Amino acid sequence: MxxxxxxxxxxxxxxxxxxxxxxxxxxxxxxxxxxxxxxxxxxxxxxxxxxxxxxxxxxxxxxxxxxxxxxxxxxxxxxxxxxxxxxxxxxxxxxxxxxxxxxxxxxxPYHRHYTHSNLGFLDYFEAKEDGSVQVCPQYATKMYQTLVKYQExxxxxxxxxxxxxxxxxxxxxxxxxxxxxxxxxxxxxxxxxxxxxxxxxxxxxxxxxxxxxxxxxxxxxxxxxxxxxxxxxxxxxxxGLIVSFKLETDTTLLVPKARQALTRYGHQVVIGNMLKTRKQTVTLITQHSQKVLALTKEQMNHDVEIESLIIPQLVQIHQNWIASGDTE
Amino acid sequence: MxxxxxxxxxxxxxxxxxxxxxxxxxxxxxxxxxxxxxxxxxxxxxxxxxxxxxxxxxxxxxxxxxxxxxxxxxxxxxxxxxxxxxxxxxxxxxxxxxxxxxxxxxxxPYHRHYTHSNLGFLDYFEAKEDGSVQVCPQYATKMYQTLVKYQExxxxxxxxxxxxxxxxxxxxxxxxxxxxxxxxxxxxxxxxxxxxxxxxxxxxxxxxxxxxxxxxxxxxxxxxxxxxxxxxxxxxxxxGLIVSFKLETDTTLLVPKARQALTRYGHQVVIGNMLKTRKQTVTLITQHSQKVLALTKEQMNHDVEIESLIIPQLVQIHQNWIASGDTE
Structure with a gap:
């Protein structure tokens, strides 16, 4: 500056x-x-x-x-x-x-599966005798699938x-x-x-x-x-359809504060989440509705990501928005 | 906390x-x-x-x-x-x-050649038709050499x-x-x-x-x-042999401030460097000496790193320290 x-x-x-x-x-x-x-x-x-x-x-x-x-x-x-x-x-x-x-x-996106973890870049690979670098077998299948999606x-x-x-x-x-x-x-x-x-x-x-x-x-x-x-x-x-986030530490304030933001700024969606549970549950709040999205125990055990529940909801809301100018 | x-x-x-x-x-x-x-x-x-x-x-x-x-x-x-x-x-x-x-x-160390750059993790690789992940040809030789050193x-x-x-x-x-x-x-x-x-x-x-x-x-x-x-x-x-760093923005203060630190704390080496030229030149200051280490234009063109000049100097000083309890 x-x-x-x-x-x-x-x-x-x-x-x-x-x-x-x-x-x-x-x-x-x-x-x-x-x-x-x-x-x-x-x-x-x-x-x-x-x-x-x-x-x-x-x-x-x-x-x-x-x-x-x-x-x-x-x-x-x-x-x-x-x-x-x-x-x-x-x-x-x-x-x-x-x-x-x-x-x-x-x-x-995509790179995230291999960064900011306990492993460094080179820890995913092994040096072969023919002078080539190969992905360690335990990471190979997932890395291939991720790479294909990214390149696509x-x-x-x-x-x-x-x-x-x-x-x-x-x-x-x-x-x-x-x-x-x-x-x-x-x-x-x-x-x-x-x-x-x-x-x-x-x-x-x-x-x-x-x-x-x-x-x-x-x-x-x-x-x-x-x-x-x-x-x-x-x-x-x-x-456009505008989605903002609200991170709180007090559960009782989550929905009121989200509604306050919708009223104050006049946008369409607030995603409310608590600092400690933000990876398991969120609340989707619009002018007319609110909906809690939460992972089940089983989903958590299978490493399902909460974003896989959030995005389809937003896609539907966006579809409504395009069709009727409303979120419902 | x-x-x-x-x-x-x-x-x-x-x-x-x-x-x-x-x-x-x-x-x-x-x-x-x-x-x-x-x-x-x-x-x-x-x-x-x-x-x-x-x-x-x-x-x-x-x-x-x-x-x-x-x-x-x-x-x-x-x-x-x-x-x-x-x-x-x-x-x-x-x-x-x-x-x-x-x-x-x-x-x-070693991982640094592939992180914090403009390329993401997956940008170094290509997906082959046989379902394997391979290093892009232009990165293959250096990555192999780096990986071997790291694993060693x-x-x-x-x-x-x-x-x-x-x-x-x-x-x-x-x-x-x-x-x-x-x-x-x-x-x-x-x-x-x-x-x-x-x-x-x-x-x-x-x-x-x-x-x-x-x-x-x-x-x-x-x-x-x-x-x-x-x-x-x-x-x-x-x-032990203790080496500290001093980062300055005013050249004239570099050596006096380094000497002041050596006097104040009583340790052996200060490496002085300027914010803008820290990758090209440093000054090694001991109780009895000071020495400027600088990359030549040619070295810079060949991506020689200033640390390749610093470390051998410190290894020598440490050798003296072990042999005689002095840095010279």
């Missing part, structure tokens, strides 16, 4: 202590690779518009908030990106084209990998990306699984907040990030 | 605004897997003590500082772990046994991978690990390449500092981390 001209203190405050999203974009520099991002995404969207495919825009992984201009330290949001990467595979199976906008080095998705141009690192990087690409997807109107779905920072240090304040030790301690003052779901739903992608 | 009994404010301050390292250990809970860490490391060290091998203890990657007890947000130090992982390979080539204490999911290191029990995530996780393992390595006396080298946080939120303060929005903003107050090089050099590993 480069420094920008000093913005008067007054515009940092919209009366509720949080800046407006347009002020955020004025105060921050867009990422250097934004034109390349837009070019790739445009080509992908035009291709699928011509073939009338449904496209899902998935965000996945956590954003970072730089604490210094020469960034060595940052605040990170914990998220490996498992939800997004797993969901991408089930969307592809359901016939969707997938834009996978993910945190750099987070979990990726690539060959049919149905997966586009795009990445981000910092919060401004994510937000500029979210705005730009959803506006490009909007060309598909109601045939686009937005599946916002990324863990986005709530707080940031504005570039304009960053110089004075550069980390230094004073009397042994450090004080950081952060501003709240404006709610980007608002302009996304109202302007950037108003015709 | 679980909560501990409230510590009186007074012991948070040693007169210079920074707590003592022993107070830090009293205030924080050791990681749950510390006994397992110690058991594995002890067995490894005893094995190499019996065979009279030299062992290097490498720390690599960045530590995280949790901002909440139910950790979703944390402060991270940027470091992929490239320096540590690359160095490990050259130490193995020089005949050392390597303890590789790294940040979870950071770059690993494992087969001869010369590499031990141990990981950490948070700052307290790292510090407890650093203390425990260096004390175990100390059984090898001067045949142990400590190569401290990890990027360790300077600031932390004590567990005892963490409840009140749990992230919440107030008037749209957030204020975090962090304490300075005590300097652990001091007890490491004086007590935990006093007979």
């Amino acid at each position: 480069s420094e920008v001209a000093v913005v008067p203190e007054t515009i940092l405050d919209n009366g509720q202590g949080v800046i407006d999203f347009d002020v955020y974009f004025e105060m921050n520099e867009p990422p250097a690779n934004l034109p390349e991002f837009e070019e790739k995404l445009s080509a992908f969207v035009e291709y699928h518009k011509a073939t009338n495919n449904k496209v899902v825009f998935i965000t996945s992984g956590g954003t970072t908030v730089p604490l210094e201009n020469q960034t060595v330290r940052f605040i990170d949001n914990f998220s490996n990106g498992n939800r997004g990467a797993t969901s991408a595979e089930y969307f592809l199976e359901a016939g969707y084209a997938v834009v996978f906008m993910h945190r750099q080095n987070s979990v990726l 998705a690539k060959k049919s141009n149905r997966i586009l990998m795009l990445d981000f690192v910092t919060l401004p990087d994510y937000l500029f690409k979210l705005q730009s990306g959803t506006k490009i997807l909007a060309r598909l109107e109601n045939r686009a779905m937005y599946y916002l699984a990324a863990a986005v920072s709530d707080f940031f240090i504005p570039s304009t304040k960053m110089a004075e907040h550069k980390i230094q030790s004073r009397d042994g301690g450090l004080t950081l003052t952060l501003d709240q990030v404006p709610k980007f779901l608002k302009p996304l739903v109202s302007h950037w992608a108003s015709k | 679980s909560e501990v009994a409230v510590v009186p404010e007074t012991i948070l301050d040693n007169g210079q605004g920074v707590i003592d390292f022993d107070v830090y250990f009293e205030m924080n809970e050791p990681p749950a897997n510390l006994p397992e860490f110690e058991e594995k490391l002890s067995a490894f060290v005893e094995y190499h003590k019996a065979t009279n091998n030299k062992v290097v203890f490498i720390t690599s990657g960045g530590t995280t500082v949790p901002l909440e007890n139910q950790t979703v947000r944390f402060i991270d130090n940027f470091s992929n772990g490239n320096r540590g992982a690359t160095s490990a390979e050259y130490f193995l080539e020089a005949g050392y046994a390597v303890v590789f204490m790294h940040r979870q999911n950071s770059v690993l 290191a494992k087969k001869s029990n010369r590499i031990l991978m141990l990981d950490f995530v948070t700052l307290p996780d790292y510090l407890f393992k650093l203390q425990s690990g260096t004390k175990i390595l100390a059984r090898l006396e001067n045949r142990a080298m400590y190569y401290l390449a990890a990027a360790v946080s300077d600031f932390f939120i004590p567990s005892t303060k963490m409840a009140e500092h749990k992230i919440q929005s107030r008037d749209g903003g957030l204020t975090l107050t962090l304490d300075q981390v005590p300097k652990f090089l001091k007890p490491l050099v004086s007590h935990w590993a006093s007979k």
Whole structure:
């Protein structure tokens, strides 16, 4: 993030202590690779518009908030990106084209079966006497099947990998990306699984907040990030089906908070999940309904993934949305 | 990190605004897997003590500082772990046994050639018609050579991978690990390449500092981390050869700051490097000497790694240290 001209203190405050999203974009520099991002995404969207495919825009992984201009330290949001990467595979199976906008080095669809585990890359292979590298027998069948699915998705141009690192990087690409997807109107779905920072240090304040030790301690003052779901739903992608996530630790708050979000932003679906059970059960909440999806004991024993229950539900809701402009 | 009994404010301050390292250990809970860490490391060290091998203890990657007890947000130090992982390979080539204490999911020796790049795991392979997975021809030769080296290191029990995530996780393992390595006396080298946080939120303060929005903003107050090089050099590993790193952005400060560290902590070697040129040039500073190591243009064109120059120098210094108790 480069420094920008000093913005008067007054515009940092919209009366509720949080800046407006347009002020955020004025105060921050867009990422250097934004034109390349837009070019790739445009080509992908035009291709699928011509073939009338449904496209899902998935965000996945956590954003970072730089604490210094020469960034060595940052605040990170914990998220490996498992939800997004797993969901991408089930969307592809359901016939969707997938834009996978993910945190750099987070979990990726298909690759995920072999990364971020206790095994390193080379642990899956053995060196043969003829000088070749072979997959260890116990991994061979599944790796072949996974590779075939991945290559099929690539060959049919149905997966586009795009990445981000910092919060401004994510937000500029979210705005730009959803506006490009909007060309598909109601045939686009937005599946916002990324863990986005709530707080940031504005570039304009960053110089004075550069980390230094004073009397042994450090004080950081952060501003709240404006709610980007608002302009996304109202302007950037108003015709698409928009799915957001709500992660809670108190069960009783899950549905009320999800309903509050639907009312506040006016979008179509919230997927509510609890921190501790997010891989076993979720609640799908729309303006008119709510539905608990949960894996049975037997499904868990067979490593069935909760996303294999979520995605078919969303595909049906999207079908309704395209047909009638409603989720039911 | 679980909560501990409230510590009186007074012991948070040693007169210079920074707590003592022993107070830090009293205030924080050791990681749950510390006994397992110690058991594995002890067995490894005893094995190499019996065979009279030299062992290097490498720390690599960045530590995280949790901002909440139910950790979703944390402060991270940027470091992929490239320096540590690359160095490990050259130490193995020089005949050392390597303890590789790294940040979870950071770059690993040998595996590093195939991770954290623009290619995903499956991009290195192709699915053959006979149902097998094969390495793409352009990667085959190098992958075979890398795999053979990796498997040789494992087969001869010369590499031990141990990981950490948070700052307290790292510090407890650093203390425990260096004390175990100390059984090898001067045949142990400590190569401290990890990027360790300077600031932390004590567990005892963490409840009140749990992230919440107030008037749209957030204020975090962090304490300075005590300097652990001091007890490491004086007590935990006093007979070993200790190498620390200094990363600077101002060239003129590099050597003076390195000398200051050698004087302050009394260890043997500082490797000074600049943020922007750290892959091309470093300065090796001992109590009596300094030496610039730099790649030539031609070496850079041939992808020679700076660690291939650093490690032989350290091996020589360690040889002197074992022979005479001095670095020259």
